[in-house]
Amino acid sequence: MNPKQKEICMSDKNLILTACPGSGKTKTLTYRLAYLSTIYSASNKLNLAITYTNRASEEIKNRLLNFNIDLKNVWAGTIHQFCLEFIIRPYSMYSKRISRGYRIIDEYVQKRYANEICKQLQIRLGFNENPFAYPAVVREYTKRLEENKEIDFNMILQLSYDLLSQNGFIRKNLSSVLRSVHVDEYQDTNEFQYHILGSIFRENNAIRYFFIGDINQAIYGGIGGRAKNKEELDSLFGTSFEVDQLDGCYRSTQRVINFYSKFQIHSSIISSESELRDIVGIISHDKLTNKNDISNKIAAIIQKQLESGVPENEICIVAPQWWLLYPLSKSLRDLLPDVSFDAPDVTPIKYDPMNVFYLISQIKFSESGRNSSLRKRIASEIISILLNDYKLTLPDYVDCYFVLKSINGAKICDENGIETFTNTVKSLMSLCKIDMEQEIYLKKAFIDFLNKVNDRIDSYDLSIDMESFNKCFREKKGVVINSYHGVKGEEYTTVIALGLLNGYIPYWDLVYGDYNKRVIETSKLLYVICSRAKQNLYLISEQGRTTQKGKPLTPTEELVAVCEDFTLD
Structure with a gap:
């Protein structure tokens, strides 16, 4: 580790840590958990890592196990898993809503209930219209869940907050078993999460909190994610946070960094510390390939990359929506039968780890x-x-x-x-x-x-x-195929991104909406996509895709503007 990373690992302060892509954020977080677990090995107090995804928490646990770290005083998982394990399950008897038992419904059941209620209330929904925009639907939906002893995913945080707010002994019990709390990707934290964590800290200010992330990668604002600043966190937690940062990118070439830095919302200078620093690589923007030829285009790129020595698992293909990826995945398997793919398969059982x-x-x-x-x-x-x-x-x-x-x-x-x-x-x-x-x-x-x-x-x-x-x-290995949001936090030698079109990125509600909001949200997503690449970046705004009324989709304007001011291959 470099001196700054070591300093962060051994710090005993409440800290807001900003970290640019490739600066060793996950490495630093993992080493800090290993450090705390080792020096307090005789203690039963827990060091938490609250991650945005299950994949991220599994990565942290696997790294710790590779260090031969005993996980007895380390816990890693999402905020919903934390709330279930530490608040709802042990204290559900103190909530009238769930004291007699409950089950967590998924999107499949939620959608079915909404459609049944709309039919019952004679509400005709337009294309892609949100049924929960109707107060009558919300009331009937809430009533149905209560009658069926059910809760949905979003209610987990609300119920947890209510239990903590109304029962001081729960806050006290929970705060007494925690040594430290590390919030990864804190820029995607919502209000309920902040208040849940703040209420625990106020019962025991000996707990050390680390909020770690990158404001430029805050791509979940549409569902409530927000990076609170120092003053807001100081007020909420009743303490004083220090602000620090990890400098340098150990992932990408300077050319890739120079390109994705143009999408920064909060500007900063990022220098490459990678051994790849001076490699030129490839950065291109294809606006000519037709959607019907996209599979052949990407297959040719993959073949070229493999021939140049890039391993399969160092190549990633991303798109804004899964429906673009499923047929592409099948076509690429047919075109490249000797290549392995870590790709989405339509299988009978959909991911639902709380069921x-x-x-x-x-x-x-x-x-x-x-x-x-x-x-x-x-x-x-x-x-x-x-x-x-x-x-x-x-x-x-x-x-x-x-x-x-x-x-x-x-x-x-x-x-x-x-x-x-x-x-x-x-x-x-x-x-x-x-x-x-x-x-x-x-x-x-x-x-x-x-x-x-x-x-x-x-x-x-x-x-x-x-x-x-x-x-x-079945465990998959090979060329990765994932969504724009799903690839966050990962890194690959070569990134191939398609679907860079107005209507996909930004999505339709931003195309003709608030212009400043459109630019901010689109730039942050482009920043995330492009910063996954170590060396090569193939950006594709394919022709031939249209709206439902047949109007052609055009290349994402924010991307075009940056590409016009950058020397591409």
Whole structure:
């Protein structure tokens, strides 16, 4: 580590740390957790890392395990996972809303409820219209969730805040077990998150808080994310934060840095400290390729990069929306059969880590001999959900090993993954002495999960054999294909970005909306996309895409303006 990173790791101050792309933010955060875990190894107090994504928290935990760090006093996860594990589950009995049990519904159930309510209220929605813009829909939706003992994803933070606000002993208990809290990507933190963390700190000002991020990468403002400044955090936490920064980019060439720096909202000079610093690389903007030729265009770029010695996993393809990536992924596999892809597959089971039946399927359809520590954590989470969310009573012999053995031992039907999954659930519930017919809310969740699986199979014409289900959880390696937002925090030698069109980036609500807001939000997203690249950046504004009324989409204006003032390849 460089001197600044070491200083940050050993600091005992409350800190707001700004870090440009490639400055070693994740490295510094991980080393700090390792440092605290080591010097306070005899203590049971926890050092938290609150991340924006599950992928980021798993990356931190894996790095720590590679350092041979015992994770007993380190916890990493999203703010929603933190609230569930430390606030809602242990203290749900103090909330009238969830004291009798609850289940967390996903977007599939939420959308179904909204459509049913709109039909009931005779509300006809326009294209892409938000049903929750109607107060009557919100009232009926809230009532339905309460009757069904359900909460949605957004309610997790509200309920957690309410529990902390109304029960001082919860704040005191929680603050007594924490040593430090590290908030990664703090620029994407929303008001509820700030207030939840602030209320805990005010009970114990010995806790050390680190807010770490980059204001230029604040791309979640549309869903409430905001980077509070020092004065705001000082006021909220009742203390004085120090402000510091990590200098230098250890990722990209100076040429790539010079390009993406033009999209900065808060201007700063970034110098490359990378061994690639003086490499020229490739930066191009293609406005001529037709959408029907996009697969051939990108396949040719990939082939050229591989021939030049760039490894598969150092190439990334990004687009603004997943519907652009699914057909592209299939075409590239056909065009490059010898190339491996870490790409999105349309599979029967959609990612939903807070659903107990998703977790059961994850154990059943993933390889049993691999990643035993992860499988044990998933099994423990299944037990926690059954006990705390559904308020079930389990026999004393039910532990993570019992759950794993029960799921692994359930009957497999090679021709039918749905039948295999159903057998697994019935077997596990029976062995755990749970009567699904009597547990109506658990049964409803099971039926909803199966309905979602069947809908995906019908919608995408998927196979129901075991191979189709095993693909859901198979580890992927190769050329990465991801969304603009999903690639945040990652780095690749070569980045290929398509869909850089007005209407996609910025999205339609900003194209004809507030001009200043449009420029800010578009620039931040372009900054994130371009700063993923170490050396090569292929930007594509393909021709041939149109609006629903047939009007051609044009290249993103903010990108065009920067490219006109930069020497491209």
